[in-house]
Amino acid sequence: MKRIGLIGLSDPVDKSKVNEIITRLEKSGYQIIVGDSLFKSASAKEKADDFNMFCKLDLEGIFDLSGGDLANTCIPFIDFKAYQNGSACFYGYSDLSVVLNALYSKTKKKTCLFQLRNNLNIEDTQNAFKFTWLKKKNMKGIVIGGNIRCFLKLAGTPYFPEAEDKILFLESHSGNINKIITYLTQLEMMGVFNKINGLILGQFTELDKTRTDHLLEAYVSKYPIGIIRTHEVGHSLNSKAVWIGKEYCFKSKGA
Structure with missing residues (x-):
């Protein structure tokens, strides 16, 4: 039986929703281990302690079910060596972008931008997302990033x-x-667009809903790199995954 761990490094989660998720996962054949801090107002260290403990267990994955604002408060307490040496990859999205990228930055081990709370099909993390070209230029490189607001919390820190x-x-x-x-x-201003090989734009929910995402697409066209757009990765309930620390290659016939 596959074992997975559930934690929450960001804001508190709804216990009833998590219990529903656990029930459905158990019916699918998973053994669930729940972090001690998941259902309480825990300190950053207590939440990180759950993560560190799970890194030392034989798990298929460590899935964060939270989101919000507080994930970066846990980073100083994370045992990066435990994650690097452990068998499990870490999965989370939105505010967890800070942890996903900090883990990759310090260990060079992959993490996964994916929210189990929205999509219980764990196998979906291996499925490629569909995309369209905004600016055709071949792109190859290891992926970093995530939620733009949360990713920028790492600016100026050793974890960017x-x-x-x-x-x-x-x-x-x-x-x-x-x-x-x-x-x-x-x-x-951080010089990021002068260094990267390409840009992937995922869902920008507010812009997409107000049909103003074309303004974003027009704005980024000035960058001298390949740019693609996918509507399959972001905050939607059926969002697919992007692996942080994995090398992707995108080739365009017209590039």
Whole structure:
């Protein structure tokens, strides 16, 4: 039987929803181990202790069911060597972008941008996402990034991943075009777009709903790199996965 661990490094989770998830996963043949801090208002260290303990167990994966704002408070307490040496990969999304990238930055071990709470089909993490080209130029590199607001929490810290020759993935749940442009400008001022080999734009939920995502697509066209757009990765309930630390290759016939 496959064993997986459930934790919450960001904001508190709804216990009833988590219990429903556990029931459905157990019916699918998974043995579930729940972190001690998942259902309580725990300190950052207590939440990180759950993660560190799970890294030392024989698990198929460590899945974070939380989201919100608090994930970066746990990073100083994470045992990076335990993650590097452990058998399990870490899965999370949105605010967990900070942990996903910090883990990769410090260990060079893959993590997965994926929310089990929204999509219980764990096998979906291995399925490729569909995309369209916004700017045709072959792209090859290890992927970094995630939720743009949360990813930028790592700016100026030792946990921000090296951008040289990488492919940057970005998505966002909230934020109008002005807010998204400010985030992109910060990445520009950090020199990120002068280093990366390509850009993947995922779901930008607020822009997509208001049909203003074309403004984003027009804005990023100035970057001298290949750019693709996928509507299959982000905050939707059927979102597919992107692996942080995995090398992707995108080739266009017209590039």
